[in-house]
Amino acid sequence: MSLNISSLSISAGEVKLVVDGELSCERGERVALVGESGSGKSLTGLSVLKLLPENLNIEGKIEVDGTEVLKLEGEELRRFRWEKVAMVFQDPSSSLNPLMTVGEQVAEALIYHGFKGSKEELKEKVVELFKMAQIPEAEKRINAYPHHLSGGLKQRVAIAMALACSPNYLIADEPTTALDVTVQKRILELLKELSKKRKMGTVLITHDMAVVEEFAERVFVMYSGFTVESGSKEEIFRKPLHPYTEGLIASSPKLTGIAKRRLPAIPGxxxxxxxxxEGCPFHPRCPKVKEVCRRELPPAVKIENRTVRCFFPNY
Ligand SMILES: Nc1ncnc2c1ncn2[C@@H]1O[C@H](COP(=O)(O)OP(=O)(O)OP(=O)(O)O)[C@@H](O)[C@H]1O
Ligand SMILES: [Mg+2]
Incomplete structure (x- = not known):
């Protein structure tokens, strides 16, 4: 049982936003999709729920526990979303309705997906989901409006909502970016626990290598529309194969323990x-660039259980 994305391409007219995306996640596994802003992470996440904006065209293969997602339509697609794969969106405020209490919103999601119990049972279920997302004073908080809640609590409500239909997979897009470090740690702990308890495959989208280090078991690195490296977390941090991955790790102050301004940031x-x-999309920024990198796109190659898209990987 797994979620698999291969040869994913997403375009807006002639322009390819995602050129060749690869990702996989088993049930119960914790995977990180990491890369700088604009690399195509959110589009890749949204494509798994077929939630891309109308103007975009998608090709490739997305399989979730044997179902070909891109072929789903209508009622089948509606049930697939949230019941098989749920998403916590990049901006938690935008996914919550400011005019409804957070409890009503989670209740609505439950009804939409076929909850059949009485009013009391529905309320109980919402409280249970809030408790699962470790929202303190859940019975009281269900009556709050989104603007009454802190960023961390809003994110927990979004997680409660995502859990409503017990999905097999959860895609969480930058769920901790707007939060301070201690709240961030707690949300990551919560996602880890839920992933384990519910055997839920979890794909965490982030630009922060310190978050990857804390959360993931396996890592996919994305750059300019390409998956440029993948492997287990241990291998990626012990020996990044792609110069881009190396740069991401070296410029993370939390990982290196060096103050930010003294870190060798990736230029450009x-x-x-x-x-x-032309050639490798990373070549203008790459400290190891050679002539061929300017001319040709390196193919993705397999090295044991890892993949890398570079002519001169570090091994
Ligand atoms: N609907 C759209 N039409 C045209 N271009 C788009 C559309 N949505 C996204 N893009 C472009 O596609 C690229 C990838 O966007 P995406 O949102 O997936 O990046 P990201 O890796 O999630 O970045 P961030 O870390 O900033 O969230 C960006 O250059 C973005 O401007
Ligand atoms: Mg994004």
């Missing part, structure tokens, strides 16, 4: 998808 920016350089 992720290219705009409409303006990707």
């Amino acid at each position: 920016n992720v290219p705009e998808p409409s303006n990707r350089p």
Whole structure:
């Protein structure tokens, strides 16, 4: 039982936003999808629920426990979403309705997905979900409106909502980015616990290597629309194969223990998808660039249980 994305491509007209995305996650496994802003992480996450904006075209293969997601339509698709795969969106405020109490919103999600009990049973179920997301004073908090809640609590409500239909997989898009470090730690702990208890495969999207280190068992690194490296967390941190992964680790102050301004940040920016350089998309920023990297796109190669898309990986 697993979630598998292969040869994923997402385009807006002529422009490829995601060129070649790969990702996999087993039931109960914790996977991180990491990369800088604009690398295509959110689009990859949204594509698993077929929730991409209308203007985008998608190709490739997405399989969840044997179901071909891109072929799902109508009622089948509606039930697949949230029941098989649920998502916690990048901006928790945008996924909550400001005019409804958070309890009503979770209740609505339950009804939409076929909850049949009485009013009291429904309320009980909502409280149970809030407790599962470790929301203190759950009985009281169900009556709060989103703007009454702190960022950390809103994120917990979004998690409670995602758990409503007991999904097999959860995709959490930057669930801790807006939160301070202690709250961030607690949310990651909660996601870890839930993933284990409910045998739920969890894909955490982040730009922060320290979050990856704390949370994941396996890691996929994305750059400019490509999955450029994947492997177990231990291997990735012990010996990153791709110079980009190496740069991400080296520029994380929490990992290196060095103050931020003294860190060797990766120079330059992720290219705009409409303006990707020829050859390897990372070559203009790469400290190990050679002539061939400017001309040709390196293929993704397998090295034992890892993959890397680089002509000169570190091994
Ligand atoms: N609907 C759209 N139409 C056109 N371009 C889009 C659309 N949505 C996203 N993009 C572009 O696709 C690229 C990838 O976007 P995506 O949101 O997946 O990045 P990301 O890795 O999640 O970044 P961040 O860390 O900032 O959230 C970006 O260059 C973005 O501007
Ligand atoms: Mg994003």
